[in-house]
Amino acid sequence: MKLNIEKIKQFVGKSVDFESTEHVKSLKHLDEEVFFADNVCVSGNVKNIGTGLFEVTGKIKTAVYYSCYRCLEKTRVSFNIDFSIKFSDLSFNIESKNEDVIRFSGDEIEILPQIINEIILNWPAQVLCKPDCKGLCQKCGANLNITECDCKRIQIDPRFAVLKKLKDVE
Numbered sequence: 309m310k311l312n313i314e315k316i317k318q319f320v321g322k323s324v325d326f327e328s329t330e331h332v333k334s335l336k337h338l339d340e341e342v343f344f345a346d347n348v349c350v351s352g353n354v355k356n357i358g359t360g361l362f363e364v365t366g367k368i369k370t371a372v373y374y375s376c377y378r379c380l381e382k383t384r385v386s387f388n389i390d391f392s393i394k395f396s397d398l399s400f401n402i403e404s405k406n407e408d409v410i411r412f413s414g415d416e417i418e419i420l421p422q423i424i425n426e427i428i429l430n431w432p433a434q435v436l437c438k439p440d441c442k443g444l445c446q447k448c449g450a451n452l453n454i455t456e457c458d459c460k461r462i463q464i465d466p467r468f469a470v471l472k473k474l475k476d477v478e
């Protein structure tokens with residue numbers, strides 16, 4: 309996913325719009341390979357902000373398959389991210405101590421690694437397949453969205469509790 313900046317390279321304050329779509333197979337999140345459910349679409353503009361700096365601003369739209377926090381079923385997770393990243397032209401040779409600046413050289417800026425990074429930074433805290441997902445039975449591991457196992461019924465059935473008491477008395 310390369311942005312051509314030839315037209316604005318010599319002109320501070322100028323910007324150029326772009327729209328780019330790329331098929332990406334997967335990304336790494338917490339050591340897990342996560343597969344994309346959709347292309348990675350990025351649109352926005354790149355602006356020459358002077359002293360060899362170029363600011364890329366725009367929107368990322370994509371989706372991945374990720375495990376539901378409760379039942380572990382793979383679930384489609386959509387991303388709609390606003391971002392802004394600064395790139396620094398190596399030929400300007402400025403001593404930049406700013407960690408947020410990414411170096412590049414030539415007339416093209418490869419933005420895909422930073423786009424993937426933005427997706428990871430915007431990861432949802434909890435992925436749920438549906439808001440009322442019942443999750444897995446902690447005893448037998450059954451998916452409670454699909455089936456009702458016996459473990460839970462035995463635990464909460466009050467009649468069973470009474471019977472147990474009677475037995476204890478005997």
Ligand SMILES: [Zn+2]
Nearest residue numbers: 376379437441
């Ligand atoms: Zn679930």
Ligand SMILES: [Zn+2]
Nearest residue numbers: 445448457459
């Ligand atoms: Zn169970």
